[in-house]
Amino acid sequence: MVNPTPASGVFDGPVHRFPVRVYFEDTDLSGVVYHANYLRFMERARSDMLGCVGIDQRAAFDSGEGVYAVADLSIKYRRPARLDDALTVVSRVQAVGAATATIHQAVMRGDELLTEATVTAAFLTREGRPRRQPKPWVEAFTRIASA
Amino acid sequence: MVNPTPASGVFDGPVHRFPVRVYFEDTDLSGVVYHANYLRFMERARSDMLGCVGIDQRAAFDSGEGVYAVADLSIKYRRPARLDDALTVVSRVQAVGAATATIHQAVMRGDELLTEATVTAAFLTREGRPRRQPKPWVEAFTRIASA
């Protein structure tokens, strides 16, 4: 018996699409997804996007090379997601700096825009100091952004 | 462009296999998955298993029919899961009562057993009183258990 594999996202030119299912854990008593949990969905999509272009965050952390941290984020909540919804996180790299990357992310339910954010992530040493992203990573981001 | 779909599980006889990827949100500063988060993984697998046999938990909740709540759970943590691991939650219905179902669940990384639990869920009215599970649901559980 082969184990099923976790969903991963796909690139469509510069746009990365990543699927998310809403479970009980994601909702709150108002019946819809708790606002902070969209940030978890978006982080899953960013991690998957990195993995798709060959960036191994765990190896980078384990080797002491560094780790991304969100530096800045703004988000608009337009319509709520509900239990059992199949969502798509649509991500697009907007800008790549020496030590940062800025990504636009939208959470969609089919054609319906639910939530939209701009996220800047900074690459940090394990001690939390800003550090240049590995050169191949910057190249990967630049390639994505201009695909 | 077709959106990718969230992963869902598959049945192999009476056994349901559901894939989970470990993200940053799941870990804690000790570097591995935080113990309470395995309960989230297991709940996702149970929800998926219900969906696979045609049980619509959201409709049942919305219509006021009822909702499952965990009544009892015991879990052993054997080996830790780490960032980026591809896990499989292996679930098997062990017993079906009028108002409860007992399910054995194991979290695997390939052939390696990480965590193992027995979970009893009770069907409740929206006011929290025990209620008989819908008859087609009991039949579905019974069919699974003896597949």
Place this chain on the structure above:
Amino acid sequence: MVNPTPASGVFDGPVHRFPVRVYFEDTDLSGVVYHANYLRFMERARSDMLGCVGIDQRAAFDSGEGVYAVADLSIKYRRPARLDDALTVVSRVQAVGAATATIHQAVMRGDELLTEATVTAAFLTREGRPRRQPKPWVEAFTRIASA
């Protein structure tokens, strides 16, 4: 034996101060608080602030009157919080509309600013449509803002 009571915040003029302790659940493998969890800390502080001025969110939800949802949020992460830190969420109402309230929130460790956000919450019916906030709530917000 009297049970200890959960911490609550206090007003200092228009400024509400609410204490938060960092636990394992709040951290991720990078060793510091996971970015989405500051939103949980800030929501606790807003809920406490409402409670302090006599607003009973649970009664309003149960009676069908309505519930707040975050409509818009922007946040800057300046320094990380770590396990066991004693933090203070400092909140200040910035603007009160008919159906919304905008609040500035800072997460401090002593005098050190860790994270800073502006959050707009909208009052919604249980069906998710915008609705005017109860008049006494608007008055309470206005009183706080000009204290």
Place this chain on the structure above:
Amino acid sequence: MVNPTPASGVFDGPVHRFPVRVYFEDTDLSGVVYHANYLRFMERARSDMLGCVGIDQRAAFDSGEGVYAVADLSIKYRRPARLDDALTVVSRVQAVGAATATIHQAVMRGDELLTEATVTAAFLTREGRPRRQPKPWVEAFTRIASA
């Protein structure tokens, strides 16, 4: 202006009492606390209990001495907790081994028992291997257990 301090627990003989407030983040769409979140409440109480007897988990982790991980847990859910409830986690050390401690924990709302668990935590090296608890910690646990 003095900052308010996070709530901490108190000992009453061998029994440790720790206060928890229920916030939106803790609930799910069924209107009550999501089952996995009681494990978070209980972990907060255990961490607080350790702090009360002078055990500094962060220093032990930072210095590479070791960290606790839950090895085994069984929990019964009797009554649900709801938004805004003031709960007490009542903890009692049941057994202390060389590398483990077993603790009974009950989540109470006033005199009402909501949830009850027995948790065994194991002390591990940063690499995840079992290791003897520091001798002063074992002594502290033994003192608590027989207070």
